[in-house]
Amino acid sequence: MSTAPSPRPTNSELEILRVLWDRGPATVRDVHEVISAARPGLTGYTTILKLMQIMTEKGLLERDEAERAHVYKPRVAREKTQRAIVGHMLDRVFSGSAADLMMQALAAKPTSPAEINEMREMLARYEKEQKQGGK
Amino acid sequence: MSTAPSPRPTNSELEILRVLWDRGPATVRDVHEVISAARPGLTGYTTILKLMQIMTEKGLLERDEAERAHVYKPRVAREKTQRAIVGHMLDRVFSGSAADLMMQALAAKPTSPAEINEMREMLARYEKEQKQGGK
DNA sequence: ACGATACTACGAATCAATTCGTAGTGTCAA
DNA sequence: TTGACACTACGAATTGATTCGTAGTATCGT
Numbered sequence: 001m002s003t004a005p006s007p008r009p010t011n012s013e014l015e016i017l018r019v020l021w022d023r024g025p026a027t028v029r030d031v032h033e034v035i036s037a038a039r040p041g042l043t044g045y046t047t048i049l050k051l052m053q054i055m056t057e058k059g060l061l062e063r064d065e066a067e068r069a070h071v072y073k074p075r076v077a078r079e080k081t082q083r084a085i086v087g088h089m090l091d092r093v094f095s096g097s098a099a100d101l102m103m104q105a106l107a108a109k110p111t112s113p114a115e116i117n118e119m120r121e122m123l124a125r126y127e128k129e130q131k132q133g134g135k
Numbered sequence: 136m137s138t139a140p141s142p143r144p145t146n147s148e149l150e151i152l153r154v155l156w157d158r159g160p161a162t163v164r165d166v167h168e169v170i171s172a173a174r175p176g177l178t179g180y181t182t183i184l185k186l187m188q189i190m191t192e193k194g195l196l197e198r199d200e201a202e203r204a205h206v207y208k209p210r211v212a213r214e215k216t217q218r219a220i221v222g223h224m225l226d227r228v229f230s231g232s233a234a235d236l237m238m239q240a241l242a243a244k245p246t247s248p249a250e251i252n253e254m255r256e257m258l259a260r261y262e263k264e265q266k267q268g269g270k
Numbered sequence: 271a272c273g274a275t276a277c278t279a280c281g282a283a284t285c286a287a288t289t290c291g292t293a294g295t296g297t298c299a300a
Numbered sequence: 301t302t303g304a305c306a307c308t309a310c311g312a313a314t315t316g317a318t319t320c321g322t323a324g325t326a327t328c329g330t
Contacts, residue, residue: 099254106257186319
């Protein structure tokens with residue numbers, strides 16, 4: 001059993017995936033509306049269409065052609081994709097140091113006390129899991 | 136006083152920057168040797184040369200032409216560059232949630248208890264600074 | 271002085287991502 | 301039925317990153 005190498009979508013692809021992850025299955029028009037609302041005038045309809053076609057070829061999306069307006073949905077999980085991207089960055093940018101990564105993430109953008117707590121709990125949970133089932 | 140938009144170097148550029156950050160000022164030959172040692176046969180000398188010339192034009196590197204073999208050094212700080220990259224990713228990939236980012240970073244690569252502790256301390260320090268000097 | 275060697279400069283090919291125009295076709299209201 | 305409109309398919313231009321060959325020139329050992 002071999003695991004397919006997790007995909008690291010390009011920026012544009014990611015933007016499309018985000019819409020589909022948030023909204024669930026959607027047509028090209030749906031996606032285009034969301035994206036062009038965010039950055040008005042920047043992205044033509046057929047651009048999104050083409051991208052989504054390519055993404056389908058690549059296996060990033062799945063397409064239901066039952067209706068005239070095809071309905072697309074992601075074929076890759078959000079978390080898994082995030083993990084692939086951050087893992088890559090961890091190596092390339094931080095030489096594998098998760099602490100450095102976290103440090104710069106905090107520095108990059110103000111983080112609320114609530115979120116800090118959440119992170120603390122995560123660390124605790126992670127440590128516990130390591131001790132127990134720990135691979 | 137306006138802050139120049141922090142640069143987010145490409146993958147190849149980053150690889151070169153890493154060598155310079157680690158080793159200090161170096162010639163094209165130096166950099167090429169380090170990089171081609173890591174991935175043998177993949178990168179020609181003039182490729183690195185050209186990249187470093189372009190990076191100099193872009194303002195990523197600074198060049199000392201006193202000697203025949205020009206000596207390059209970074210014009211961007213490692214931490215600042217890391218911050219720019221991770222900040223961008225935080226928005227694009229994690230919709231701004233630092234907790235999610237950390238979660239997937241931990242999932243991406245096993246992290247030692249020592250490093251977990253380091254991270255915990257970082258969180259504490261961060262919170263303290265927020266309370267005090269705040270914003 | 272001469273040839274081998276080490277550098278830089280530069281143009282150009284290649285490759286991937288992105289963008290969009292145009293064509294073909296189906297759908298629907300009047 | 302017919303015209304306006306909405307979709308998909310597809311080819312092609314554009315852009316940016318990357319790669320490398322070739323040329324020109326300085327340097328060094330003999």
